[in-house]
Amino acid sequence: MSETRTWIEADLIVRDAGELLTCARTGATSGARSALGVIPGGAVAAREGRVVWVGPTSALKEEVRLARGGQEVDAEGRVVMPGLVECHAHVAFAGDRSDEFQLRVSGASYQEIGAAGGGIMSTVHATCDASDEVLRALTRKRLDYFLRFGVTTVEAKSGYGLLQDQEIRILEVYRDVAATHTVDVIPTLLAAHVLPVEYLDRPDEYIKMVIKKMIPAAAKHHLARFCDAFCEQGAFTVEQCRRVLEAGLEHGLLPKLHADQLSYLGGTEMAAALGAVSVDHLDHVSEAGIVALAAPDEGNRVPVAVLLPGATFFLGEGGYAPARRLLEAGARVALSTDLNPGSS
Structure with missing residues (x-):
């Protein structure tokens, strides 16, 4: 019996970032300073203006599906970060x-x-x-x-x-x-x-x-x-x-x-x-x-x-x-x- 895959659907995908910065609070060195949360070769997916997935581009196709009419952007090795x-x-x-x-x-x-x-x-x-x-x-x-x-x-x-x-x-x-x-x-x-x-x-x-x-x-x-x-x-x-x-x-x-x-x-x-x-x-x-x-x-x-x-x-x-x-x-x-x- 084949496994049923659960996809995360997104209307915007940005892939192949040289570095994706999540600014996660994990890895904080003190209460005032946190790690940048760098994902080399990262990707980010969003739906209706909200981030629904982040991770390495290599895992993107296994977990995220682009909705009909959605947009996929190749970051071409650039840094992708929050505004x-x-x-x-x-x-x-x-x-x-x-x-x-x-x-x-x-x-x-x-x-x-x-x-x-x-x-x-x-x-x-x-x-x-x-x-x-x-x-x-x-x-x-x-x-x-x-x-x-x-x-x-x-x-x-x-x-x-x-x-x-x-x-x-x-x-x-x-x-x-x-x-x-x-x-x-x-x-x-x-x-x-x-x-x-x-x-x-x-x-x-x-x-x-x-x-x-x-x-x-x-x-x-x-x-x-x-x-x-x-x-x-x-x-x-x-x-x-x-x-x-x-x-x-x-x-x-x-x-x-x-x-x-x-x-x-x-x-x-x-x-x-x-x-x-x-x-x-x-x-x-x-x-x-x-x-x-x-x-x-x-x-x-x-x-x-x-x-x-x-x-x-x-x-x-x-x-x-x-x-x-x-x-x-x-x-x-x-x-x-x-x-x-x-x-x-």
Whole structure:
């Protein structure tokens, strides 16, 4: 009696990879670092957008059958790997701040450029002046560029509108572009980026407006997955950021935080206590902050430490985040570009 073979059916097969990277968690050298999961001469099969089989190409024909109308791709010895995730990017903006690089070379600091009318506010003005069509086109172009480098998911922040109608407009740009683009766009509300000129002497009123109006509006229309804030001298205090992130949580937006980039304020510890998804930058993180990011996952979410060395390099104002110390402590560490118009 012949055996009945059970086939795995796939509508996409990629075979003959020089190396197939599965990024499996098996073979981890520590809690923070895992093996790549390399399969020489590997193949991968998917159905309806989900991976259903991985293994050596030599075993493919014995286990997988291509569905009628499916596609089979010969990788011709190339590396096949999961798409990269860009987990900290400011994608929708207009304007150009290339002149600021010369100012930095001449000795001007990030804060001094901002105080003189440059920096984030310069981009805010240009972005608010741009049409929806222009912002969509610029966003598509930047996503195209990411895709060329293997990035298939981008966390995209607002933050260059600041006032409610403009912040919501940026999130709507992400929604519209994501509907037709290959890259998955995960939107984040970053209204608490800096104070708009209309609120320069009324920071608490601005925070109240973000909490009472912007966050509910973004959540009601499902325009954002995350809520972020910039915890820094010249931006927002630890307590102001806490209020913003707590309000986001109340409306279903998961917290993220820019913290300890240019100076130490204690934002990392606060975000970890809230169970933030990530804490980003960390150039000046404290030992207590490292401990908080390396805490064991015992039912409470422990933030990922997102490091942005490109921003540190471009700003040229200090040392890099302590990546090795974070890894050795057991923190989960991710790298990202911090794509933005002025510092990376």
